Structures are given as C-alpha cells and as structure tokens.
Amino acid sequence: MFILKLALKSLLNRKFTVALTIFSIAISITLLLGVERIRIGLENSFTNTISGTDLVVGARTGDEQLLLSTVFHIGMASNNISWHSYEDIAANELIDWTIPISMGDSHEGFSVIGTNDDYFTHYQFANKQHLQFQAGKAFHETFDAVLGADVAASHEYKIGDEIVINHGSGEIAFHDHADKPFHVSGILQRTGTPVDQTIHVSLEGIEAIHIDWVDGMPDKHMHFSAEEVEHLHLEPENITAFLVGLKSRTDVLTVQRLINQNKSEPLTAVMPGITLQRLWNMMGKIETALLIVSGFVALAGLIGMLVALLTGINERRREMAILRSVGASPFKIFGLISSESIVITLSGIALGIAFVFLLLQIAKPILETQYGIYLNPSGISLQEIYIIGTVIILGILIGIIPGYKIYKYSLLDGMTVKM
Amino acid sequence: MNNSIIQIQDLQFNWDKSKVPFIIIPELEVLKGEHLLIKGDSGSGKTTFLNLISGVLPLSSGEMKILGENLLDVSSSKRDAIRANHMGVIFQMFNLIPYLSVIENVLIPIHFSEVKKNKIIAKGVSAKDEAIRLLSELGLQQKEIHEKKVTELSVGQQQRVAAARALIGSPEIILADEPTSALDENNSMRFLDLLLEECKKNNSTLLYVSHDNRIHQKFQQSISIHDFTENIPVTEKTKKEALECLS
Ligand SMILES: Nc1ncnc2c1ncn2[C@@H]1O[C@H](COP(=O)(O)OP(=O)(O)O)[C@@H](O)[C@H]1O
Ligand SMILES: [Mg+2]
Numbered sequence: 190m191f192i193l194k195l196a197l198k199s200l201l202n203r204k205f206t207v208a209l210t211i212f213s214i215a216i217s218i219t220l221l222l223g224v225e226r227i228r229i230g231l232e233n234s235f236t237n238t239i240s241g242t243d244l245v246v247g248a249r250t251g252d253e254q255l256l257l258s259t260v261f262h263i264g265m266a267s268n269n270i271s272w273h274s275y276e277d278i279a280a281n282e283l284i285d286w287t288i289p290i291s292m293g294d295s296h297e298g299f300s301v302i303g304t305n306d307d308y309f310t311h312y313q314f315a316n317k318q319h320l321q322f323q324a325g326k327a328f329h330e331t332f333d334a335v336l337g338a339d340v341a342a343s344h345e346y347k348i349g350d351e352i353v354i355n356h357g358s359g360e361i362a363f364h365d366h367a368d369k370p371f372h373v374s375g376i377l378q379r380t381g382t383p384v385d386q387t388i389h390v391s392l393e394g395i396e397a398i399h400i401d402w403v404d405g406m407p408d409k410h411m412h413f414s415a416e417e418v419e420h421l422h423l424e425p426e427n428i429t430a431f432l433v434g435l436k437s438r439t440d441v442l443t444v445q446r447l448i449n450q451n452k453s454e455p456l457t458a459v460m461p462g463i464t465l466q467r468l469w470n471m472m473g474k475i476e477t478a479l480l481i482v483s484g485f486v487a488l489a490g491l492i493g494m495l496v497a498l499l500t501g502i503n504e505r506r507r508e509m510a511i512l513r514s515v516g517a518s519p520f521k522i523f524g525l526i527s528s529e530s531i532v533i534t535l536s537g538i539a540l541g542i543a544f545v546f547l548l549l550q551i552a553k554p555i556l557e558t559q560y561g562i563y564l565n566p567s568g569i570s571l572q573e574i575y576i577i578g579t580v581i582i583l584g585i586l587i588g589i590i591p592g593y594k595i596y597k598y599s600l601l602d603g604m605t606v607k608m
Numbered sequence: 609m610n611n612s613i614i615q616i617q618d619l620q621f622n623w624d625k626s627k628v629p630f631i632i633i634p635e636l637e638v639l640k641g642e643h644l645l646i647k648g649d650s651g652s653g654k655t656t657f658l659n660l661i662s663g664v665l666p667l668s669s670g671e672m673k674i675l676g677e678n679l680l681d682v683s684s685s686k687r688d689a690i691r692a693n694h695m696g697v698i699f700q701m702f703n704l705i706p707y708l709s710v711i712e713n714v715l716i717p718i719h720f721s722e723v724k725k726n727k728i729i730a731k732g733v734s735a736k737d738e739a740i741r742l743l744s745e746l747g748l749q750q751k752e753i754h755e756k757k758v759t760e761l762s763v764g765q766q767q768r769v770a771a772a773r774a775l776i777g778s779p780e781i782i783l784a785d786e787p788t789s790a791l792d793e794n795n796s797m798r799f800l801d802l803l804l805e806e807c808k809k810n811n812s813t814l815l816y817v818s819h820d821n822r823i824h825q826k827f828q829q830s831i832s833i834h835d836f837t838e839n840i841p842v843t844e845k846t847k848k849e850a851l852e853c854l855s
Contacts, residue, residue, distance in 0.1 A: 191719035191720075195705075198707050198708065199707055201707070202706065202707035507702045508705050508706075510699070510702075511699075511702075511703065511704070511705055511716070512716075513664055514662070514664075514691070514697035514699070515691075515692060515697070515716050515717040515720045515721075515773075516688050516689065516691045516692020516693070516695075516717070516720040516721060517688070517692075517720055518684070518685050518688045519684075520685075
C-alpha cells in the first residue's frame, strides 16, 4: 500500500512528463477505439441498408455502381430503363413484387426519388423491418411527398409543409421546380439507412414537374401550372431502377439471368446482399490498414512511456538506495517502478476511453446526418475489450523493463548512492 | 546470553565472480550500545563493509551474526527484514526522498517494519509525534520545517532529518556512512554529538564511518578498514578487480 502511495507521489512530482506520457497513450487509445467504433458503425449501417430485396435492377452498369446509386444515392445511374421494359419484367410470374425508382432530383442536398405505394409496402431494411410512419401517410396526390426522418428533422418539417424540389442532385441547384411545390404528406420513422435522407414522391409527381422541361432545362415556350398538370396523363416514360422481390428465393439466379439477357435494352440485375458484402470487403481492407496504423500509434505511445520512465531512472537510483536502506526488498522496488507504469498505462487508457466517448458524442450528429453512419450507442464491445486488454498487457510488459533495470541496479548499488 | 550485537568470524567477501577476497575479517565483535568508529581512506571498502552488515550485500563465506542470526544462512528477504526491523542507516548524502515532506521522510521506516511501529506504539505515542520529537531533539524543532519540501533544507538540516529517520522505532543498530562529510566543522561536531546522545538514550549500537581522526576519543572502539583489506594492497587489488571486470 505504501509502495503504491509512494508511486503516486513520485508520479505527481513529475507531473509534466507523466501528464504528457498519459496524454500520448490516451491519444493512441482514442485512435484505436475510434477507428474500431467507426468500423463497426459502418459495417452495421452498411449491412442494414437494404434487406428482403432479391434483386436490384438498373440499366447496364457495374454491380457496385448500380447498388451505390440505387440504394445509397451515391453517383448517378448511367442510363434509364424504359417503363415498357419495367412493366414486362414486373409481369414475370416468378416475381412477387417490384418497386420502381426514379432519381435525379434533390431538395437541400437530400435525394428525391419517385416511386409508388409498393415502396412503403415492400421496402425492408435491417432485420427485414418495414418502413413505418412517424406522422402522416403515404402520398396520394400528385404533389404529395413522404420525408425520411433526417429530412424532416433537418428543417423541422411538419405534415402539410411546402417543399420545392431542385433539379439535379447537388446542394446548390441551378434550376428548381418552384412552380410546382410539394406538400409533406408523411414522415417516416428513423431507419439508420439512406431512406432517412430521402424524399419520396410519386412517379406521377416526378413526371409532372418535368413535363414542361426539355433537355434538363425548363422549356422556354411551354409551361403548365400545377393545377393544369394534374389533369394530364402522367405515366412515366422512364425510371432509373427497380427493386425486385421474388415469390421464392430459389429462383433468384434464374430471374437474374433473365434480366441480364433482356432483349429490348441492356439491363443489370444484382443481388444486393452479395454486392454489399463485396463493397464492404473492399472498404474492410482500408480499415484494416487504418487499424494497423493506429496500432503503431499505440505502440509509439507505449514506447514514449518507456523512454520517459527510463530517462528518470538514474535520478531514481538514489530513491531506491534509500528504500533499500529501510528494508525494502528489491522485489518491492521492482513493484514500485512497475506500478508507476501501470498507473500511467491505466490512466492513459481511461483518459483515452473518455476521449473516444466525448469525440463520438460530438461526431455522432455529423456522422449520422452527413454520412448515415450510426454508431453503436451501447457499452464496450468484445473487440474493444480485446484492444484495451492488449494495450494494458503491453503497457505492463513495457513497464516491467524499467522495473527490472531498477531491480538490477538496487542489487548492484546496495545502499551506496554513487551519482 | 552475552550482549554482543554483531559477531564476525572468518568473514570473507569478494565482488561478483572475483576469486580474490576484497575483505577478510578474522574476528570482530560489537557489543550492545557500543559506539564503533570505522576509519579508512576513500575507496578502501568502508561502505562495502556497512553494506555487508546491513545485509544488502551477501557475504561470500564465514560467519556474521547480527542479533544472533548468521546472515550467511538466511535468505535475502530475511536479511531485508532484519535490516528493516533492527537497523537505521544514514548515508553520506542524498538521504531523503525529494517528493516527500520532512515528516514523511522520517516516517518511511514505519511502513517497512511492524517491529519499529510496535515499539512506538508501546511508548504510547503516535508515529508522527515520535518523528516530531526526534526532529526536535536533533535541533529541528520549528513546525514549518516539518512540512517543508526536503529540497528546501540545508545539507546540515537534511542530515539531521536522515538521523531522525535512522533513529525512529529505536533500532538496535545505527549505521552511519560518513554522514558529516558534506558539513562544516561546527555542524559536524554538533551532528555527531546529537547522534551519540540519541544512541545512548536508545542504547543503540552505532557504527560510524569517518576519516576524521579528531573524533576518535568519542568512541569506545575504532577499527581501520585497512586492517581487513591489507593482505591485498588496495591499489593492486583495485587494478585486479578492474582487469577482471574487463575480461
Ligand atoms: N558494485 C561493485 N562491484 C565491484 N566493485 C565495487 C563495487 N562497488 C564498489 N566496488 C569496489 O570496492 C571498493 C570500495 O568501495 P567502497 O566500499 O565504496 O569504499 P569507501 O566507502 O571506503 O570509499 C572500490 O574501490 C570499488 O573498486
Ligand atoms: Mg563510502
């Protein structure tokens, strides 16, 4: 007990060096745990993005690209699918349901997709959960819109609020559809997927706002008002993609082949699960590299501690001779020095964990709204316990080095203090 | 039951692996309450001798009984315990732990020895009061000194704190290794007198290393460490050691 008190007093006596050492270990831990937290968050958000969908279909393109654009709204589809082809395929008897998706517009940086009621019936995420409304209901009028949770939260939109859709997908749009505003008819519950950052309108709505447009620009000669347009025939000519649910999962390869070999236009059908996994593995490698880098940072922190402890060792031989003279065994002296490094390591780890939680707390809203990464709010994971455990063990092992050196000195020096 | 505290017979000590004995003591006895002066030139082995008595260095052969216990027969942890319970040590310098206060420095031995602690309890006083009493008797009675950082004390004051630490818990043996070599003459004498007085009060045996010949008459017995190392002339021996260390 006295030895531990002595260790603490000695550490306090070297406040500045000790604080720096603790800080460097804390930073290592923050980095290690932060990277791990974000990796888990990413993986969860990623694998929970879409479920229950057997195939995602778009114009001929790369598998990953199709999935990224359709599910994550990252990038643009290279081409469209004709409504005709869509109707043809959707009629296939192996297919249970389809969800048509039309993309290209946005509102304040959130993507707007045109779809139909099937979206709210069949779209599933996470563990085959269906979409739920936190307020209102699906769209019924041409200019109704259903907002994802983040969209609603970002501007505190309520049912009945008016929103204007921009042409294109950037935060800054050159043209808008201010002449035909939409009204919020429903707000979805949070899903932790890109759905939260999506505005859903009917395919007719998408068609209506573009009816008087030519080549991505408002037509100079022709203009229909919102009232006029509702009376027009608003069947879309094209959609961007569609999701497919099969009656039986076993037919997935058959249907996939069928779509990939579609005669009327070249199409790509991908199984989202497999493609998500492939995408994840690609990113996984980067994260492993990141984890290795943070591992080395942690090692550097521990070596920093070793250097700090070894630097002070010569001055401390005097202390050790004094302790030897009052009867402290060399083993106790070993314990004194080792317990100092344990105290440093543990404080560094504790501080590091505090940093991680603080930083994640700060980063959480940004990660969620900007990147759709939902961090695991619950306690410490097994993986994190492994990381912390490894650092503790390494810290103790490294702390033994100066302890052993002092032990050797104390045997050799006896009570002689030669300085 | 005789009242000898230290009994040495045919003691031999040699440094690591060296076959040449560094110290040979055919016979030496120190009695309870006796004050022994140990003389010798620098590098002659005085500190080494004290390290043997205190059990920090293990002897190579022979017999050295401390309070009846032969140090050659006991484990190093037992030697540590004997030192903790029955000895007090004062070094030449750097006696104090810099991050502890004066009082805390004096109290260190109490944390390492139940025997010393119990002796104070038997007196019916607290360890802290005992520390204050010793400091006062050694001329450090001012309260503010007790809580001071030891680095703020003069060397003379530091040595007195070290003496108080050696004396606390009334150990049977006090080992003092040139404790006044850094002090001026007046302070040296005053320090020695105070130390002798305290040892008398406790009936402690004092082994006092010094090369000051004028203090000779204050001790009952004095030895020259050269008597125990003279078989091998110091310079020759040191050379040999050095050569052996190199090889
Ligand atoms: N750890 C050691 N290993 C080997 N030789 C030592 C060691 N410590 C001291 N010596 C040798 O013992 C001799 C006596 O040292 P010491 O007892 O400190 O002398 P004194 O205290 O009389 O000045 C020194 O000359 C030195 O060569
Ligand atoms: Mg010496």
